[in-house]
Amino acid sequence: MILLPQWTEKAEKRGLDPLGMQNSGVLLYQSLLPGISNVTLRMRYYGYYCWVSETYARRDATSDFEAWRTWVRRAEALYALVSARTGETGVGGIEWANRRLATSGRVIDFEAAASTDPAQERYLRQSLGVFGGAYYSQMAEMNLFTENRHGIQVATKDLGRRAASLFADAIGPDLARLLRQKIVDAKVSLRELDRLQPIAPSQIAEESEERTFYETLLFARSDDASKSGPSRAASLDLILETAFTQEEWPSPEQVRWHLFDPPEPALSSSLETQRLAWEAYQCQDMMQVACAALLAWGIAIINAEAQGKSLTEIRADILTHLETLDEPHPDLSWRALRLGLDPHTFDYAEMWDELTGARGAAADKAISACLLIAALHQRLLDRPDLAAAAAQGLPDRGMAHSLRTEISWLEDREGERIATLIADYMIERIIRRHSHVAMQKLRRQGDYTFLFEQQEGRFVYLAAYQPVATTPRLASAIQFLADIHLLDDDGLTALGLAARDTSR
Incomplete structure (x- = not known):
């Protein structure tokens, strides 16, 4: 059976997933709303x-x-x-x-x-x-x-x-x-x-x-439902829970953030397992957005000189900027930085809005991105249940990069001062990583997605990049529930309340 979309021509995908990190989140949300x-x-x-x-x-x-x-x-x-x-x-x-x-x-x-x-x-x-x-x-x-x-x-x-x-x-x-x-x-x-x-x-x-x-x-209530049906049903039940709490037609963003923290009162064990998977997805998407903000900073540094910059010069510029900061102090270790953040009160949503918004200097956003990564790192350490959900849904090795691969890299060097660690991370996991990902796309798909290219040992600017969140099928799922009269502008309808009761 061929399940691939059938197109008449191949679409251009310039700059899509420039660090090879979005696909990990995409694979996770696909399993949550099959x-x-x-x-x-x-x-x-x-x-x-x-x-x-x-x-x-x-x-x-x-x-x-x-x-x-x-x-x-x-x-x-x-x-x-x-x-x-x-x-x-x-x-x-x-x-x-x-x-x-x-x-x-x-x-x-x-x-x-x-x-x-x-x-x-x-x-x-x-x-x-x-x-x-x-x-x-x-x-x-x-x-x-x-x-x-x-x-x-x-x-x-x-x-x-x-x-x-x-x-x-x-x-x-x-x-x-x-x-x-x-x-x-x-x-x-x-x-x-x-x-x-x-x-x-x-x-x-x-x-x-x-x-x-x-x-x-x-909601996979028939005997001939597909094997993936229960996962879809659980996600739809969580959307109904969001609508019930919000008392309005929920937006995808509202669903994302509603599922980000364990609710009170607690959900059933099956729904809590699904909610944890959505929380792991949201953490993954925040990590890829944070890394994309670091990429945007790297591109801005490269673009500062018409002839581009070498890796040595890029690293030196990063260190120079980090050494001037009062907060976070450049001599702090990564361990000290993450321990100094409260992952439960950290304003993830505000940071998300800053990094995905068009306003703000690339260098300032990069510092915010580092703080977000540190908070996510500590959140997983403090929450074994979330770490287990991430381990089940996200890769930690191989070619695919994810929340887990990046945290693993940071943990291996978390005793180092952050100025040095972040500079090395930028070179190894951002600049070089983008060049590798773009080269693989060129070889395998014929798509030229380079945002900068190497010329005689120097990286030369080609295009800017704005961090982009993935879109986890929630808008379609919400519309489906409205189409079958479970949702309206006031939240759950009578039929929606009945459907919610059935799943509880």
């Missing part, structure tokens, strides 16, 4: 695609992949037009659909837009649309889709067909026939778009078997 991704934006797509697959299979389907791709692309283009007509968001091709609605007459012919012809204004460039680029891998994770022997993605016999049937029942036979015919025709009138409004993402009926099915699927 079946949902940052680009699966609406819950109802899961039922719609199952219906699209079953409808294709029942109308003299062939094993020709091109015919299947045409069917999927037309179904997506039509869905975008219906969604644009009803003011929806989170739908693939919605910008194209809004433009077509603004310029078209009473009938919209979308055959060319749904083709793969690059000469046409396509609703999306991806070969198999948002289905292949985003949804298929996640629906396969949930046992809704698989791949047949001809390489065509098909709804599974159990869950997939059940989802297709419930979507069809929800919109009714007359609308299902119209929807099928419009995909075949690749042409739709404005009046027909209005008739098709009940298929839109926000139109899942509150009292419907379709809605109940989605809730059962997300």
